[in-house]
Amino acid sequence: MANTSLLPRRQSLVPFICFCVMIFTLPSSQGGNVLITTSLGEGSHYFVGKTIGKYLVKHGHNVTMLVSKAYAHRAENPDDAELNFIVFHQSAEQIESVKERHLSYSKNALEPSGAAYLYKLIQAHRKGAADDCDELLGQNPDVMRRLEEGNFDVVVYDMIWLCSLMLAMKLNVPAVLSSPMAAPTMLSMYAGNPVNLAYTPDVMNGYNNKMTFFQRVNNVIANRVLYSLLEYHHVPYNSIRERHQIRPDLSGSIANLVGTYTDLFLVNLDFAVEFPLPLNPNIITMGGITARPASSLPNDLEAFMQSSGDGGVILFTLGSYVTHIKPEFLEPFAEVFQRYPQQKILWQLAGEHKFKLPPNVKTMPWLPQNDILGHPKTRLFIFHGGNNGFYETVYHGVPAIIIPLTGDAIDQGVRLKHHGFGIVLDKTNVTVDILRVAIDAILNNDSYSEAAKLLSSRLRSRSMHRVIALHSGSTT
Template sequence: MTNPSFLLRRCNAVPFMRFCVVLLTLPPSLLAGNVLITTSLGEGSHYFVGKTIGKYLVRHGHNVTVLVSEAYAHRADNPEDSELNFIVFHQSTEQIKSVKERHLAFSKRVNNVVANQVLFQILEYMHGPFNTVRERHQIRQDLQGSISDLIGTYTDLFLVNMDFAVEYPLPLIPNIITIGGITARPAAPLPDDLETLMQSSGDGGVILFTLGTYVTHIRQEFLEPFAEVFGRYPQQKVLWQFVGEPKFKIPPNVKMMPWLPQNDILGHPKTRLFIFHGGNNGFYETMYHGVPAILIPLTGDAIDQGSRLTHQGFGIVLDKTNVTVDVLDDAIKTIFNNNSYSEVAKLLSARLQSRSMHPGDRAAFWVNHVMKHGGGYMRSPLIGLNFIQRNMLDVLAFFLALVSVILVVSFYSIRCTLSFCKQKCISSSKQKHD
């Protein structure tokens, strides 16, 4: 990988002090500090989560810098994010595409083991430019290992985009803070043209369809069934996020746009259904606003979102290899003809919104806490254990050895006892015979 070059925008220095998952903090003696947020490349749902955390930190008085790839340098020019600083590093689009081409399919429990190792290798590849940054600026040279190693070893705080309103129950260590649904918020007014379209939908309402920001190029054959099925529902308007020019016929009730305010449309009272690729932000936004969904997992953690959606019962999951006209039509009819999906969605919406503070404020609170008091006391003690200790192989070996000794002693004791009894019987029989 080539060494990255840097463009500094509204920032004069790289504010590294302590490694965290999405931030680096100053010593706890300062009330406010410099925070660096990295969302790997700077595109998709990860970026929106990262910048949202950054904006809440700015509200709490911190200076926030966001590190993005040159392929997404336009992020630095967005006036909506003017309160954030940006550092743009060089990484070619070809390098980015080569990492997406590594999403892999495995089965059942083997998937967890193998996929974790594959993910670690992908992260090592993606962290290459950051390792170069660290070496160039002599950042914490006293710490050994790559960025990936340091994240697991020295991180004081993890901010995880999940919420137990929909997540399966699982134990968490203290330095893992849940901020699920951080991009979900009450709907803002729509632009006039979109508001006019929403109101023109009448009682039929609106279907929102998107395949996410990462999926900009997809086979037309995959998209054609959607256009055909949408045309069967003239009583509904369809908003379709689509980049480029379609090579298939678009029904009159469908409006295509390269970008849509997803959260605000989902929060509009006219929205009846959300069809999407399974992005984590979209998953929480549709649940937050109580809109049933049809989920088509394409990449990454979308399969996990599909599992949660099916488990909770507020939508339907379709196989991306079998999205035919009939399959899609049946799924839409099932959602519209069965009120249970909408009822469950509203129930989950009330559950998710019933929280003591917004996830952004929650994230800012814990970042402030770690800056002021440190977070080492919340780290898992597993970090200091080796593989044998961590998996308790030494304890298992001890008990196996103990059981083996007991079995061997018991075996020889029984053997000796039987042998002694046998000799006694033979001796007694001989004496009796004599």
Template sequence: MKYPSVLSNFILLFCLVSAECGTILLSAMFGEGSHFMASAAIAESLVKRGHNVTALIGQAYAEQANNPRFAPIFDFKLFDHGVEPEVFREKFKVINSIAFEKSSLKAHAMAEELRQHMVISCELILNNTTLLKELLSIDVILYDATWPCALVIKEHIRKAGGRDHQRDIPVVSVLPSTPASLYIKAAGSSFHFSISPDVATGYSNRMSFKERIFNVLWAMMIDMFASAQFSPYDKYLSALGSDKTLFDLFRSSDLYLFNCDFAAEFPFPTTPNIIPVGGLTTRPSLPLESELEDFVTNSGDYGVVVFTLGSYLTSMDSDILEMFAQAFERLPQRIIWQLRDRADIKLPNNVKIMPWLPQNDLLGHPKTRAFMYQGGNNGFYEAVYHAVPMVVIPFYGDQHDVAARVTSRGLGKVLDKFSLSVDIIHSALTDVITNDSYSKNIQRTSAIFRDHDMNPPDTGAFWVEHVMKYGGSYMRTPVNDLNIIQYYLIDVILIFIFSTTLVMGLLVCSCRFLIGCICKRRKEKVE
């Protein structure tokens, strides 16, 4: 890895006087977007602790290797996608065309295409012998569970040493979304469907009878979807001579880092190998660029509203753009809007558009009054960290879950993307900005969230170091080794039923015998 000389000397000194240095493989999707930024924050903290990080990213996002934040500290390894990088990036732009559609068919088709690209990319990595040789020296794997190829790489490294020199590498799974029953159960913990809404349901922890029914049925569907997602990788494991499935490897992870925090998350019981590290991308705000700072500062007492619909949804149909623009024109606040393609609409004087936003830094600015966005998990915790009320417009997936947490805790308002209008947008922002209850609720939640000894990335890094030293098997419950009869105590219940039935039968027979004897004696006396 190539470090600046000062950083290299510091890391070398750190390694000599503290714990043994290790090499961490970071695999977070393809190296782009919120998933990568969350896991990279943990890796960044590990570098500060003296470890080396090898980051696995796709050719489509090779520019990440030049990111001034990560380039000096990560050793980037690139892999192919099977298509040209430009073609691969274009596939994600379909989000712009389907975000406001009522039919979910295109969204499902996009998800399926993404899944196929994940499998193809993994196969290309496994066929790249040069890359695999460079990964043989890693000591621990830190990966985003959305793309499980890292588990196959782990098995390859384990098998590479031969039968007599197999090396079992600790694996840390990062769960980037709101808690899902699939992941919680895989970790060996229990999931209570009566009080814990599953991922992408949009429910709170106080569900009606109908919602609890759907919650259970939806969990079954997620299990089937997961089977379809994991099973294509099993052939690669079989080719390595492994008798395990990918899901077996996932369930045997040493640690599970959940991107949630109970300051804002619905409470649920966990096992010791589940560590909440919600808010991985939160940090104190940095100064804004001079032009942007002037725009924000000159907003006066009214302040600014930060508006973004995510990294990929940065262009929309002109009629939708006009609707937002008209709503913003009626506000006294200034609006900072993430938008790449403005489609020749007329922008109000109080609106500034930018292709990319320094989101965390804007949310931490004292002039920021509200945050309107699509409901991403990272953005949610950044708003909580900086105590900024929210207006959420969820589109799909766990964005609906974030919306449920916002409304349940009184941190803001939620708008239906199919019911948007100029009046509704204006009214929601005005209410969130002027109603003190939202501000008080999020300030309290923010205070609870900040009341930790370590920040989320440092917490994650601490636990990664911990499993490097001791492994994580001691924290794993044997629940996944039980069959369905043992897990639900069906055999014990049957024994209880049998024993109770036997005792009751004996009691009935005894009573009948005694009654018969008594009746017989009375009859003899009468005669």
């Protein structure tokens, strides 16, 4: 339940609340100032926040993105010129800590998933994220002055970094939580949304909505373990809040204030693919926010796509969080790709590699994923199971192979398998033979492609995506 002390202030923010509820309606007649914070400016979380910001700008609002100096290059991207950026200073030591934490996703990606794995990730990020917050609030007087003088009407914050919530409290403006993950049980803990764990699978446990009795018992236990781990992760923010005297008039821990101070929860899920569950009006679905009709590819990429002939193109990526991984894990991919000379392969691959690549493979450190998935030559998407990529492949009707590596990827794998538009592989057992069987199954069995196209039509029929297509000049 929202904090009743905030009700008078909210009345002047009705245009913003209405916009968040109907984010793709006609432009508002009175633009406002919106501050968006993400996971310091990196990864899929940043791309979701940036996309929300761009749609807000299209509807007449002024948007400012807050990013860390570790990712200051975001402010220099000409494609994001319509957004304003504020970069907060961090010491060289803390910037190194930020980069090291980002690399921890790669270092731990091949470990078995479970509570121990999640605890290890939380440990890797817990203190560092709190130190980032301490630096922002206590060692960036110029930035804090700019924020306080920015006359922001609302802060849209990412659930991964709750310092953003404290920033909204300090600026005394409403807060809107944005979740790039489709994590209904996690959000429900905070948003006061009813959840029945008998048919709503918790995040990262690999269940669908048809659970056995023992799976239901485990689902309840996993939910309590997750809640405890999140409480543990948020504890350092409480001392930071006390040290910086942020709204001492508001009672409760930071974890409690996520629910009592936040006005609205935006979640990246859609019931075109999500298992059914009830949602309170304060939770707004925006599933596939980064998916849109494909734009034209750069000339060199378009030439590569066209060179594939009837065989088409396989897209392979491990995402923006897993950028460095053991070469032993990647070598089977290079070997199996050479067994498909009739196909071309686009591989998002960062850094150097010692294994030999076949001539039908093109590697790039970054790829326009959505635009490639929307290209008529794309036949298959092999990826790590990120939520953005999941919705983009659904939107474009491309069958997929998911190898869940980290975070909520296992949940996307469950939905992929449930809807029958792809295959899920175990990250601890990826061999040439296993890859070959999976690729052959999808390329030679039309049922996967047909299931993908059916889901695509469902997702594209949603009002949000009809308006996205309209803004993009597409009628499909």
